[in-house]
Amino acid sequence: QIKPQVEKVKAIQSIPRPKTRKQVRSFLGLVGWYRRFIPHFSTLAAPLTELTKKSNSKVRWNDDCELAFQSLKKQICRAPVLQCPDFSKPFVVQVDASNVGLGAVLAQGRAGEEKPVLFLSKKLFDRQKRYSTVEKEGLAIKWAVDSLKYYLLGREFILQTDHRPLLWMQSKQHQNARIMCWCLALQPYQFTIQHCPGKKNLIADYLSRLPEMC
Known part of the structure; x- marks a missing residue:
């Protein structure tokens, strides 16, 4: 640490x-x-x-x-809350989207006891605010993985979202062209998508709403 x-x-x-x-x-x-x-x-x-x-x-x-x-x-923002990344262990990426922004947390540790490695937050552009809910959540995944490329590329990791419909994202079977494009862009990565109920995805959810508070 x-x-x-x-x-x-x-x-x-x-x-x-x-x-x-x-x-x-x-x-x-x-x-x-x-x-x-x-x-x-x-x-x-x-x-x-x-x-x-x-x-x-x-x-x-x-x-x-x-x-x-x-x-x-x-x-x-200080140790021991924030953990130094251990590249010998798997990462967990928690993502969420709101009507105004995207949020993500890179974490490591045992299930339920994960400690954050870093926090991310991004404001949505006006055109992105018009995306459907599933598109915003898909965008959050694409943005988070791209932003964390250094940590994730070439390693297996778990991606957690509170939006259950996105569990099919890895199957790449969807008629939405925008989401299909993101699925193709994520092909180089090795990850498993897990549904994470909102109460357990609290940090990413909070970060996605930061632009609303500013």
Whole structure:
């Protein structure tokens, strides 16, 4: 394990300050996924947790909230949360798409205990926002694999998506020309697609929605 490079954590460092109670909850869900790696997590997160209580109809951001927000972002971007890639072990790529962006996480580790190697986030172009849901999810896969080519090419890996219809993507049997083109572009890679329910694909989902918050 080593300290993460700047480009590996840029997507996390660029997270804007939450403006609504829903956004605060989403951020806490993101960092909470790695709480077992963050010392004194509950204490650090306490000012933000207070904002999510039903009695607080408005987000009243103060210095304690800002300190908690910045501290948690810093913690999630440091070792031992972020793992140095081990090329002798398989990678897991978690992807997701929203109406505004794409998100991905490269991870390694035992099932359910994966640790992130790097985070990725990308804003959709206007024309891409008009894609169907399955096309956006397919685009997320193509973009993530291309972006992680250095780690993935020539190695078997698992690709996780919360969009069940994409499980047939490897069969390359689809009438959608755009998706067929992406399938062909992915042929050099050796991967297995797994369905990952939304609750377990939380990090990639959050990253795909970052442009909506900016």
